[in-house]
Amino acid sequence: MYESYWRKLGDRCSMVISGNDLMSYFSNPGNLCWFLMPELDHAIRRLHGVVRNAIADDDRFIVVGTGSTQLFHALLYALSSPNEPEPISVVAAAPFYSSYPEETEFLRSGLYKWAGDAYSFNKDGPYIEVVTSPNNPDGAIRGAVVNRKGGKLIHDLAYYWPQYTPITGRANYDVMLFTFSKATGHAGSRIGWVIVKDKEIATKMVKFIELNSIGVSKESQLRAAKILGVISDDCLNSGPNKEENFFxxxxxxxxxxxxxxxxxxxxxxxxxxxxxxxxxxxxxxxxxxxxxxxxxxxxxxxxxxxxxxxxxxxxxxxxxxxxxxxxxxxxxxxxxxxxxxxxxxxxxxxxxxxxxxx
Amino acid sequence: MYESYWRKLGDRCSMVISGNDLMSYFSNPGNLCWFLMPELDHAIRRLHGVVRNAIADDDRFIVVGTGSTQLFHALLYALSSPNEPEPISVVAAAPFYSSYPEETEFLRSGLYKWAGDAYSFNKDGPYIEVVTSPNNPDGAIRGAVVNRKGGKLIHDLAYYWPQYTPITGRANYDVMLFTFSKATGHAGSRIGWVIVKDKEIATKMVKFIELNSIGVSKESQLRAAKILGVISDDCLNSGPNKEENFFxxxxxxxxxxxxxxxxxxxxxxxxxxxxxxxxxxxxxxxxxxxxxxxxxxxxxxxxxxxxxxxxxxxxxxxxxxxxxxxxxxxxxxxxxxxxxxxxxxxxxxxxxxxxxxx
Missing domain, CATH: 3.90.1150.10 (Aspartate Aminotransferase, domain 1)
Incomplete structure (x- = not known):
């Protein structure tokens, strides 16, 4: 849908990759998320600052993933524990994103299990609630529904961008999920990111991505960094040559x-x-x-x-x-x-x- | 290690990606592996034909993954069944690749479980044996060890390339795993592929990748296609300007x-x-x-x-x-x-x- 916009921008979003570029597994060995490219880290934090849709200050961790789908799995892993007697329940208020149940269930994990509609969830003990806002499928602005002790929240903010919804405040949740595909339309790049407050959760997510795919495409990361950077530049441009920015x-x-x-x-x-x-x-x-x-x-x-x-x-x-x-x-x-x-x-x-x- | 080779090749392996390229989820909607770019499909089959290390004729399916690690998970899913009374055993002959046990175990799947050294495996019923040849860590040329009824084999041929081992024949196994990182040194791209004979297995692998990450970075796929293509060109070049090919x-x-x-x-x-x-x-x-x-x-x-x-x-x-x-x-x-x-x-x-x- 946004393709003609990006075509109009021409060379400003083009990138050249040489045969000897981006060869190593590592992007930033000293960083907790060692496979996150510093360029993308910077571009993500800057864009959230410009749009004012989420707090992504330097004390938050950013974990990059192969789309937000891989990060959803990483979060289930990070928020569950192998020491619990039974799998942790995963719920979302209906109508919920149609892939959550199957993504949660298909490997028959002993760590977590799908427990359906958050409105009818009444089991004691720890649980994970996915809060998608604006919601997929119905666009509703949402908060958590269960609100009980032991609850862990995943805030899926894939659609919290100005083209879909008014930006009413800077989101400041423990775990916030975003994806390049919904922000800019670049679904083929498979880039998503999570902003997370807790170091232990970020560490477990990184561990998941190591074991699941040993990191995330650097070509895609670099391209996402470039495109998010151009968006921020245009949003901040108040000069006489100002053109319509992406949002x-x-x-x-x-x-x-x-x-x-x-x-x-x-x-x-x-x-x-x-x-x-x-x-x-x-x-x-x-x-x-x-x-x-x-x-x-x-x-x-x-x-x-x-x-x-x-x-x-x-x-x-x-x-x-x-x-x-x-x-x-x-x-x-x-x-x-x-x-x-x-x-x-x-x-x-x-x-x-x-x-x-x- | 191979970086200086790729630097020497200069622009021949460079690629330009514009802002409006590669935006869709889909790469080839009519293909079983709908997220595999036709350019990469072609480059993979051609390179195996040139190197003669594996049969990758048109009747075989190719499934691309975010590195061979994601494909290993896809294979465990594809070769196991939710209808079995217990998880299928996964074995490999020691010394085996150190990540297999943890990759198999970390989500506590009810579909499959790590069962250790293939040499000491003596359980009846179905099992999956991973055969890595040349082997990681010891470089040995290997065949299956268990050889019992109900066995399913994953042939991990990551190192079956001329720089590591003599190419003694075209491998023709049911399931053959390869990775860009070991073939050419481009680990940062996270591209792997499986050549698979059985349509049902390929279909289940595609399903896994859909549920795990909704496809694979197109930027990386396109770059891998370019680089594998240049390697094939150079291997086939017998003209007077022939230079040392990558292998x-x-x-x-x-x-x-x-x-x-x-x-x-x-x-x-x-x-x-x-x-x-x-x-x-x-x-x-x-x-x-x-x-x-x-x-x-x-x-x-x-x-x-x-x-x-x-x-x-x-x-x-x-x-x-x-x-x-x-x-x-x-x-x-x-x-x-x-x-x-x-x-x-x-x-x-x-x-x-x-x-x-x-």
């Missing part, structure tokens, strides 16, 4: 898409969408709308939304995968322009081409 | 290092080294020596070799980590020139600076 661009684009989608959804009358109120955004310096990365559609008549849309050649991810009913379904708002326009077209056609049963 | 260079360098090491070890009389006989190398077209990536030292007097060397400021990895006694220890032969020369110097000094007790 302004993204915000306009997402706003436009949401406006179009709401119009179509309203017109055909089959679905409803969540409502969000504008908030003051510290980054933009004005009230802005929530423009989530996904549209969370609900069938007004309680039909299976995923099936209904598939019949009209719209591929979505049904509500049951997110721990709720099939009347809900998730549509990506991050597709290419062509795909998004096709979505609008097909969505518009639902009412027109059907007689009462769509 | 010839590596073979000479490793040969030289081994000669120097053997001399020092012989002179000081404290340790012995494994003996290897030259073999006919199909790649070189002549008899060549084994020049393993690691030197496997044995203390002649049965002392703790790792401790002894540490006292002389030589950091090694002791035999117990490889499942054998402490009289053995492993030294890397892949260090930089400076480090290698320092190693020789310190190793030479052991005899000189000590009186009977080193």
């Amino acid at each position: 302004e661009y993204g915000q306009h684009l997402m706003s436009e898409r949401w406006e179009k989608l709401r119009e179509v959804v309203k017109r055909n009358g089959v679905f409803s969408l969540p409502k969000y109120s504008p908030d003051y955004c510290n980054f933009s310096g004005e009230y802005t709308d929530h423009n989530p990365a996904y549209a969370w559609l609900k069938s007004k008549e309680g039909l299976n939304s995923d099936n209904l849309l598939r019949e009209h050649k719209i591929v979505t991810r049904g509500g049951t995968k997110f721990g709720v009913g099939s009347k809900y379904t998730r549509i990506s708002m991050l597709s290419s322009d062509d795909e998004f326009n096709l979505l609008l077209e097909r969505l518009s056609a639902i009412k027109v081409t059907t007689n009462g049963n769509y | 010839e260079y590596g073979q000479h360098l490793m040969s030289e290092r081994w000669e120097k090491l053997r001399e020092v070890v012989k002179r000081n009389g404290v340790f012995s080294l494994p003996k290897y006989s030259p073999d006919y190398c199909n790649f070189s077209g002549e008899y060549t020596d084994h020049n393993p990536a690691y030197a496997w030292l044995k203390s002649k007097e049965g002392l703790n070799s790792d401790n002894l060397l540490r006292e002389h400021k030589i950091v090694t990895r002791g035999g117990t980590k490889f499942g054998v006694g402490s009289k053995y220890t492993r030294i890397s032969m892949l260090s930089s020139d400076d480090e290698f020369n320092l190693l020789l110097e310190r190793l030479s000094a052991i005899k000189v600076t000590t009186n009977g007790n080193y």
Whole structure:
């Protein structure tokens, strides 16, 4: 979706890598996260400072991963303990990111196990709650739900960037998860990072990544550093040559898409969408709308939304995968322009081409 | 170690990546391994064809990973089954790669468990045997040891390249593991690949990588494709401008290092080294020596070799980590020139600076 923006920037984001560059396993042997490139470390802390979406001061540890998915696994490992009598429960409030259950369960770890919807979790003892805010799939701004002793929180802030949501404050949680793919659109690079307060947790995460993949692609790290750096430069540029920075661009684009989608959804009358109120955004310096990365559609008549849309050649991810009913379904708002326009077209056609049963 | 070779090649191995390149999750949506870049797929198959070290014809599947470590995990997942009453045993003949036990055990998976030395494994039922050849740590050419019904084999061929060992035939195993880091020295890119015959195993491996990291860095894949391509070009170049290709260079360098090491070890009389006989190398077209990536030292007097060397400021990895006694220890032969020369110097000094007790 953001490709044309990056194309427009041309050489400013290009990088050249020679055959003899980046050969060693090590990026920064003296650092706790020895495989994190100093350039990326710097670019991440600087960008959070510029956007003011999270505290990433020097007393926090940054651990880089092969996308935020690898870091989610690293966190499960770091927040669990081999000395506990049973696996620690992992919960998230429904609707939750559809991959959390399978990612938690697929290796049948004795360290942690998926325990479902945080709203219905009532087991005593330690647990891990994943708090995704803005939430995937429904864009809601969220806090922890369980709030009991022994709870450990993972704050997944993948979508806490100005194009998706007003930046209302600098997040300051123990563990904050971010990903390059959602921040800038560079999903192919597989770069994610965690900002973590506790040294022991950071150390265990590094251990996980050593044992899982002995570090993270340096080519990707260097490229992410470059691109995040250009974004920060542009955000800080207040000179006469100031151009639209990446987040302004993204915000306009997402706003436009949401406006179009709401119009179509309203017109055909089959679905409803969540409502969000504008908030003051510290980054933009004005009230802005929530423009989530996904549209969370609900069938007004309680039909299976995923099936209904598939019949009209719209591929979505049904509500049951997110721990709720099939009347809900998730549509990506991050597709290419062509795909998004096709979505609008097909969505518009639902009412027109059907007689009462769509 | 190979850095100066790659520097010499200059721009031939350079690559430029623009800000709008490589943005999508997908590399080849129609392919079973949808995150494998076609350029890398092609470069891998071509290089194995040129070196003749493994059969990588089009009927084999290639799965790329974040280094061979991620692929080792993917293989444990792919070769195990959630329907078995107990975790499948994972074994390797001692001395075995020191990370296998911890990588297998650290998540306390219910799918697989480390069962130690293949030589002493006598449990009935299914098992996975890792066969590393040439072996890490001792450079031995190996075959499977257990050879019982229900056995599944992982052939780790990370060191089956001409600079380390004569290429005596095209390996044709069910599952063959390779890594960019040992083939060319580019450890920082974290690229490994598996050549696999069975579609179901390949499918499960892809599933693992989806759930573990949603694919593999495209920047690294593209760079690996470029570098492997240049190696193949040079190996195939028989023209008048023919220069030393990478494997010839590596073979000479490793040969030289081994000669120097053997001399020092012989002179000081404290340790012995494994003996290897030259073999006919199909790649070189002549008899060549084994020049393993690691030197496997044995203390002649049965002392703790790792401790002894540490006292002389030589950091090694002791035999117990490889499942054998402490009289053995492993030294890397892949260090930089400076480090290698320092190693020789310190190793030479052991005899000189000590009186009977080193």
